[in-house]
Amino acid sequence: MSKDIRIKKGLDIKLVGEAEKTTENAIVSNFYYIRPEDFHSIIPKLVAKEGTRVKAGETLFYNKDMEDMKFVSPVSGEITEIQRGPRRRIDAIKITADKEQFYVDHGKFDMSSDADKLKAHLLASGCWAFIKQRPYDVVAKANSIPKGIFISGYASAPLAADLDYTLAGKEAELQAAVTALSKLTEGSVHVAVGSSNSPLAGLDNVTTHKVSGPHPSGNVGTLINKVDPINKGEVVWTVNAQDLVIIGELLLTGKFNAERIVALAGSSVKKPRYFRTKIGSEVATMVYDNGVDKDGNDRIISGNVLTGKKVAPDGALDYYSNAITVIPEGDDYEFFGWNKPVFDKVSTSRALTFSWLNPKKKYDLNTNTNGEHRAFVVTGSYEEVFPLDIYPMQILKACMYKDLDEMEALGMYEVAPEDFALTEFICVSKQPHQKIIREGLDLMLKEIG
Structure with a gap:
């Protein structure tokens, strides 16, 4: 049905650098990383220690609140480092992969x-x-x-x-x-x-x-x-x-096969295409060996340009991502750019902008926000790109002043940060919508459960 x-x-948002529909095997990564922060709200309890050898699909840590919930290694190899942050928080588990892979047989x-x-x-x-x-x-x-x-x-x-x-x-x-x-x-x-x-x-x-x-x-x-x-x-x-x-x-x-087909895309990639790799692999095995300038001023994003996370050149693919996007870093600013006609950027406004005249044009955008953080401006533009039956401006403000009753009434139970990626993109106030929603959800989880 x-x-x-x-x-x-x-x-x-049509961008230059869409991946061609050809798939290659990525260079096999020497190291793989699993980051507990990818599993939001989970408090990890480590099982595997440094120096331990694991098989693909073998438990690395479990959820402190529910011991039956296991989180496993994507590859077989040796755990060579447990990276920790403040208060001994587990930031990442680094695994040196075997040349030949061995799997736990779950049957x-x-x-x-x-x-x-x-x-x-x-x-x-x-x-x-x-x-x-x-x-x-x-x-x-x-x-x-x-x-x-x-x-x-x-x-x-x-x-x-x-x-x-x-x-x-x-x-x-x-x-x-x-x-x-x-x-x-x-x-x-x-x-x-x-x-x-x-x-x-x-x-x-x-x-x-x-x-x-x-x-x-x-x-x-x-x-x-x-x-x-x-x-x-x-x-x-x-x-x-x-x-x-x-x-x-x-x-x-019976095998936990963490294989991913990942799109390498973006205007900074000379030959965008798909790669076969595994969860947690080093992004350098796909990025720098395939046309991205090592000395270029680019941003590497695990995920898409709206919701993905910035990663370092020696970073790793997120647990849930199936794309790596590389676009120019927007750290240059136009003098009086706010007062000029705009032909090379996407905008929902028709005030000195002309992207609406050519809706099929593909743009080479960078990460520049073209403005600075300021108070919310009521323009009605959020509703133009927000298809959910929810008031986006009101729910964002409710999250900011932490009114749980209002958040409930406005429909906070059914939203996620990615639902506000477009409103963040067009926001003239340059407010971090996804961060605001994430903090609001965390507050509700803590107070209401």
């Missing part, structure tokens, strides 16, 4: 098993980390029962990996994953696709929604809002489409 969702509010899962056995299997094997929940946009609580599970198989963000391409040929793993997940919810597994050619379009045990329109039509938050909004006391789960492949392969083979 397919249902169409058409989004009218939003903004497509092929009996798909006729009940939900409790499936849940225990996912928790023990490390695959539970791929299941997130709303409210709060954190790793799902295993003792909750969601009213639905939502998966977006359509990436509408600028320079995002094309999921129709990266998921091609993985239909068996996708089907195994969604069949298993359907046992964990009282409702349906809702899947958004951009076209009928998507590998997710023909799956059984799911409700398919064909989505169209400008970004953020591909955000899972948009799907939730249009299909089944979250009320107080309700929980939904979300899973990234590529993570379904890892879950499905574990169920079918």
Whole structure:
């Protein structure tokens, strides 16, 4: 059964440097990093110590609040460093990979098993980390029962990996994953696709929604809002489409295979294309060996340009990212730039800007915010790019002055920071919308739980 969702509010940001649909094996990374900060709200308790040898899929740490929830190594090798921050916080676990990989055998899962056995299997094997929940946009609580599970198989963000391409040929793993997940919810597994050619379009045990329109039509938050909004006391789960492949392969083979097909994109990349690598690999194995100038003044982003995280040249791929974007660093400023006609930037305003005249033009943008932080200016522009049935300005202000009752009333339970990426992009006040929403969600999690 397919249902169409058409989004009218939003903004497509067309950028130079889209990845060509060719896939190569990335240079094998010598080191892999797992950062507990990727698993928001989880307090890690370390199992593996420095000098310990681990197999791919072997436990590195578990959740302090639920010991059954394991987080595992993406590769086999030796743990060579535990990087710590203030108060001995675990910042990263560095693993020196073996030349030949060895895997923990979790055993092929009996798909006729009940939900409790499936849940225990996912928790023990490390695959539970791929299941997130709303409210709060954190790793799902295993003792909750969601009213639905939502998966977006359509990436509408600028320079995002094309999921129709990266998921091609993985239909068996996708089907195994969604069949298993359907046992964990009282409702349906809702899947958004951009076209009928998507590998997710023909799956059984799911409700398919064909989505169209400008970004953020591909955000899972948009799907939730249009299909089944979250009320107080309700929980939904979300899973990234590529993570379904890892879950499905574990169920079918018993191996935790952390392989990712990653889009290397951006105007600073000479030959943008896709690479086959693994979670936590060094970004340098894809970036500097494939056309990016080592001496260039560029920003490397794990993820897309709107929601991704800046990483150092010796940094690593985030746990949930399937794209690496490299664009020029915007550390130069135009004299009286605010008072000149703008031809080479994207804007929703028509005041001295002309991007609306050529909506198909691709732009070579840098990271410059073209302005400085100031108080909120009421322009009505947020509502033009925000398709959710929520007041964006009001919910941002409620987060800033920490009014929990107002945050609840305005719909805070169903949003995540990525839902405010576009409003942050067009904000004339240069306010950090995603950071404000994240801090608001953390406050609600702490006070309400």
